[in-house]
Amino acid sequence: MKGKVFLQALFGLYILLLLSGCGAGSSERQAAAGKNRIVTVYSARHYEVDSRLFEQFAKQTGIQVKEVKGTAEELVRRMAQEGEASEADLFLTVDGGVLEYAKLQGVLQPFVSEEINRNVPPQWRDPDEEWVGIATxxxxxxxxxxxxxxxxxxxxxxxxxxxxxxxxxxxxxxxxxxxxxxxxxxxxxxxxxxxxxxxxxxxxxxxxxxxxxxxxxxxxxxxxxxxxxxxxxxxxxxxxxxxxxxxxxxxxxxxxxxxxxxxxxxVNISGIGLARQAPNKDGAIELIKYLTGKEGQTLLTQGSYEFPVNREADLPELLQRWGTFKxxxxxxxxxxxxxxxxxxxxxxxxxx
CATH class of the missing domain: 3.40.190.10 (Periplasmic binding protein-like II)
Structure with a gap:
């Protein structure tokens, strides 16, 4: 009888440990999934419209956007110093020269997306595919x-x-x-x-x-x-x-x-690049797709009066009056x- 009780207790302990292990694994997966629902943008742009774009993106996808602000030089230096520990998924800035500087510092990585390439003409994209323009x-x-x-x-x-x-x-x-x-x-x-x-x-x-x-x-x-x-x-x-x-x-x-x-x-650009470490690469690329798509581009140009890179965007009346130029x-x-x-x-x- 004592042996039977001992075996039952041992079996119960085994089930308890098994369930505990499953729960831990589930918690880890949930934590990882939660992390993947946040995209961190190191941004040297300081326009209110950017926050509205990120909020709209979060509503549509459930992916939250965390902004880390600073000057372009500060953010590039920070990304380089942080290395593999960096939380940066994207680098957002003004000026093509700054984007080239970030590229030369090795803090970006190439990314390929047919959708983004359809959204953004070649003249507004890095030939090595490390960044794309979002506005001009x-x-x-x-x-x-x-x-x-x-x-x-x-x-x-x-x-x-x-x-x-x-x-x-x-x-x-x-x-x-x-x-x-x-x-x-x-x-x-x-x-x-x-x-x-x-x-x-x-x-x-x-x-x-x-x-x-x-x-x-x-x-x-x-x-x-x-x-x-x-x-x-x-x-x-x-x-x-x-x-x-x-x-x-x-x-x-x-x-x-x-x-x-x-x-x-x-003509100069505002542009965005994929961070070299990018812990949430998939979510980051989804955000770039949104920012360069018709909806995101329309919201951006209506809010900032920059010229969109996507020709399908709806221009503000003032930009329509200005027309095209060389x-x-x-x-x-x-x-x-x-x-x-x-x-x-x-x-x-x-x-x-």
Whole structure:
């Protein structure tokens, strides 16, 4: 009898241990599954529309998006230092040169998706498939409608003419958008021509560089200057602003897409790359598909006034009015290649 009780107890202990093991395995699988429902984006973009995009993606897929903010340089350095322990699934930033920098630092990896390739034309994709563009932005000439006729403006190079002396505003030389513009001019026209251009713009400044692109638009609207070099989407955001005065300022401004008869308008990108470690690679690629699909692209352009990379996106009315334009043709890698030289030329030109 005692032996029978002992055997029953032993059998019960075996079943208990078996069930406990199954439960542990199940818990581990559930934890892993939960982890795979979170995509971590290291983002150097600071636009409210991005959070709305991530929220909509989460509603549709159940995959939550965690944003880790910082400057592009900080985030690339962090990804490199974290190595295999990094939680980064995606790297999101502005500027093709920055994407190339991340690629050269070895913090990205290639990914292939026929759907993403259908969404994004080849000119907005890395040839080695480590990143894709999600939006583009043109760096244009903005002018005061009451003081300048659009026929007076045709190219970046024309802005160095004597007639524009004391009439131009632009951001500082430390600004990435200006550095990439000058880098593109180096790639297209050569160093000497690019240097002469920078010197000519400095000579024609209405004031020393101060503030961001929106501040340049306001300077023109308020009569401090007649012309500004800036990105298109700031005009779109101002025109749709809840601040009525800012919206009125936007109405006083016109836009010229430079160099339509020559080399085209400078166009840069916002882009996203797959992190080298990417613990949740599948979810990360699903997010890229959403961001580059028609729905995501429409939400993005309606919120930021950037140009979409997907031709099927529904454009805001303002972008429809602007229509199509000829863009510069250059390799985005050249922005990284000539970035240091651009900074040197700015310094030599006295562009603060």
């Amino acid at each position: 932005r043109a760096r244009v000439i903005v002018y005061a409608k009451d003081r300048v006729q659009p026929e007076e403006l045709s190219s970046y190079e024309d802005l160095v003419a004597e007639k524009w002396k004391g009439r131009i505003v632009a951001r500082s030389a430390s600004n990435l958008y200006n550095q990439s513009l000058l880098a593109s001019l180096i790639a297209i026209n050569g160093e000497e021509e690019a240097k002469r251009w920078a010197i000519g713009i400095v000579r024609n400044f209405a004031r020393q560089p101060d503030g961001g692109d929106r501040a340049q638009a306001k300077a023109v609207a308020n009569g401090m200057a007649d012309v500004a070099i800036m990105n298109t989407y700031y005009i779109g955001q101002m025109s749709a602003s809840g601040d009525s005065e800012e919206a009125r300022m936007a109405e006083r401004l016109g836009i010229v897409f430079p160099n339509q008869d020559t080399t085209g308008t400078h 863009a510069q043709q250059y390799d985005f890698a050249s922005l990284e290649r000539y970035g240091r030289k651009a900074r040197e030329l700015f310094a030599e030109a006295g562009w603060e």
